Amino acid sequence: MPNKAKITSNHWVLVVALIAAAFACYLLIAPYVNSIVMAFIISLLMFPIHEWLETKIPKHRNFVSFLSCLILTFIIVIPLLFVFTAIVQQGSVFSQNVYQWGTHGGIQTVLDHPLVVKALAFANSYLPFEEITPQEIAQKVGQFATSFGANIVSISAKILGDATSFLMNFFLMLFVLFFLLRDHDKIISSIRHILPLSRSQEDRLLNEIEQVSKSAVMGSFLTAIAQGFAGGIGMWLAGFPGLFWGTMMGFASFIPVVGTALIWIPATIYLFLIGDTTWAIFLAVWCIAIVGSIDNILRPLLMQGSAGMNTLMIFFSLLGGIQFFGLIGLIYGPLIFAVTMVLFNIYEEDFKGFLDRQDNS
Template sequence: MAQQSSSTRFEKDRKVFFLLIFGFFLYLAYKILEPFLNTIIISILLASLFYPYYTKLLVKVKGRKTIASLLTSFLMVFLIVVPAIVFTTALVEQGVKSVSEVQTWIKEGNLQKIEKTPTFSKIKELGKKHLRFLDIDKLDIQGTLLKATKNFGQYLLSKGAGLLSNVAGFVMRFFIMIFLLYYLLRDGPDMLTKIKYLSPLRPEQEDRIFERIKAVSKSALLGTFVTAIAQGVAGGIGLAISGIPGFFWGAMMGFASLIPVVGTAIIWIPACVYLLIVGKSNWAIFLAIWCIVIVGSLDNFLRPFLMKGEAQMSPFFVFLAIIGGIQVFGLIGIIYGPLILGICAVFIYLYQVEYAEMLGDED
């Protein structure tokens, strides 16, 4: 009996020792991969999004996985990476230029000229009537605008300089991402099978989690960003037609579309007010109609279409997930926030299924 007890204890100690060693090397592996963790996660999400294209190419190249994976990786580069680099570079350049033009316009005394117009006087009177908590007469509009544009310009320059100084790091991560994407597309199903084998969860639970990750990355993220891009492009066209720099402010409109309730209105309403003040009332009316009908319809029809299905998330929760994600993870939180919230929703669902009887008894 004592020998059996000693044997059981030895077996238990051996398992604990194995788990400690295993945990130690897992920690070391994590520290080695930590600098590339964001790249790995983005590669996994991209592989999930582009896998349907990979399967179609696989049929066309007669089952040659290497060729299909290479072609899909190149497709991703031309559809996402190249446009993103061009857009970011142009955005910083146009942003600095727009800020400089606004500062020059203010310093030339154009703001004082506008303040003397009847339209501005009417807007000022409306402000006094409805915004009584503000002493509008004492507001230093010119000083405030100059300070705001200066700070914004410095922010854009610092971000642009940061991007340029980190070119080597970006190039390295870019090639790692392409390398990972290639192998994830080619060997993804085998990797997934091994992960499922190691998981203690039931097969149906595993399938549910992986389906949710795919659904969130495809529907919620795609719906959010494609809608933002579409609204930014449409808004930029309307602004350019109205005589306002379309590229930069269209991009700002795209970012603003992520904000619930107010959305793109935070950009186009001030633009319309500006056009009214400078005497371009016809263009102000045109821009308002354009943004309400064209830009607004994209939010009302395109977003629900792209986010349809079981991965559909409330715009309010998407917004909270994006803002919270940015606060915790930085800019990459735009992706992590909705993804984590979506996976959390799956575990809540699995909990409801697993403990349905107990939850029902308590009711």
Template sequence: MRAKLEQRSFLFMLMLVTLLFGIVLEPFWGAIFWSCAISVIFYPLQQRLSSKLGNRPNTASLLTLLASVVIVVLPVLLIAASFVQEGVAFYQRIDRGEISPARFLEEIRIAFPLLPELLERFGVDLENIRQKLAEAAVAASRLLAQKTLTAGQSTLSFIVNVVLMLYLTFFLLRDGHHLTELLVKALPLGDERERMLFRKFSEVIRATVKGNILVAMVQGALGGFIFWLLDIPSPLLWGVVMAFLSLIPAVGAGLVWLPVAIYLYAKGDWIAASILMTYGALVIGLADNVLRPLLVGRDTKLPDYVVLFSTLGGISLMGINGFVIGPLIAALFMVFWGIFMREFNFTPDRPE
């Protein structure tokens, strides 16, 4: 009796201390998650370097970390800085009245006179939409101005998180295999199941991060190029916006180039509008329809609709990190249920 009480008390304290430790690390969850993701992606490179350098794990891990900084971290930082600069300039033009979303909507209404009547049949008030767009533009400008005032604190926090992420990545690259073995020993799920779960974790992280980021880069570059070619203002800004939106499967970049093409039709620029519409559907859309299933769906072994819903749900709940965490949770959900059906959900013999 005493032994059971001691065991239960210990397990309770173990869960309590683990929960408290998780709360202590809460401000750094993003840095820890991306450190794990980068470590998983670049671990094969670290293994190759280790085999070539011999028994020098610190050197191999440091070289791998430098490669990850050059390939991933620096390009993301440069794109983010350019996006902020272009975004500030764009919203300043909105604030000065040089760009008016309400005026754009009015031009579309004039160009397509049947549109208001069609929208009214579906209960959509075009005048209300125009007013909401104007209010949203002003609110966005005001919000950006407030964010600019606190940019110093945000920048310092961001730099601290990046440094901590890189610091932890070095140790995960060097000691990741040993940490995995410790987790296998510590978790009471069965070694074979735990190794299967860790393999699935690595597969999904590699597929979603590499696949989604590659698709985002391709679609953003293609979108920014056609906007620059057609002399549409702020092509870099819209290219980065399309890259971020392309993290949403199926619809992503079309949320940018399709309304712009409609607006060009409304202005009477039929050639540019037709070029953008054709290019968006065939070229930008092709990157999503071909690359994403190959890079994400095939490696994660998830159906396209599961990838779509888990990505949207992950982003809505966890922000930008959700485009990886959502499909990861979906993949682990399917693995757990697969194990359950294979090992536990047996059918008893029926009496004849």
């Protein structure tokens, strides 16, 4: 008995020390954890290509991992550079057009629209605000249009800083990805050895993490690309810079509930107020029927089938993920929900006898 107590005590000391050391390691890597998680997820997506390359070059693991990372760079970075350049060009042209429109009577044309006149009259009659005059609105919009160029400069500087940060995180992710691809089997074996679960339970947990990681990426990012592409076509046909606003709609699609409506509703109202009623109706119908259907059909289709998660659970996992983690929460949220569901299923199986007795008592 004394020996047994001594061993148990040593185990507790070891567990506490291990938790403290693991927490200290987490604090060290916390600024880079998103890059590490993305490297892990992309390794799952890239592994079929990497595995095929390994069959062709079986005795050069380092070179194969480097080649896989190089392929990923060409797939992601090169197209992004072309898109970013085109977005900057179209954004610059758009800012100049806004300035010209604002300083050459465009504001007054909108304010003279019968619906705007009625809306202002209603606001001044029934809402508890000070009287709003068209002259004040024109003055505010004119000031905004005049300062728009300066705002674009500051926004461009921020975008450049974000792009620099993105590139740094991307290359850090590539560095981690290299080792994940090269040592994939060793890493999985180590995880299996450490987890205090049976082999079948480990298989279920690891398979679920892999499946949900892939579906979260495919469901969120492919939906954003598809909505951005379809929305860009609609905006281009309606007379707006297609690539610029398509990209903006792609980013807006990550916002739950509102989504791409944040872009196309103001654009539709603008077309309606300047007299392009036909194009306003076209843009509204296009975005509701085409762009909206992509979000309603494609995202749930790509993200269903994970640990019994239904559409409501997927919605709250995305909403909560963005709330707590930002954009990366589109992956973290579904992953946390799915792992929790798997652990509940394992708990239900291991304690089935106890739970049945509780139900019958």
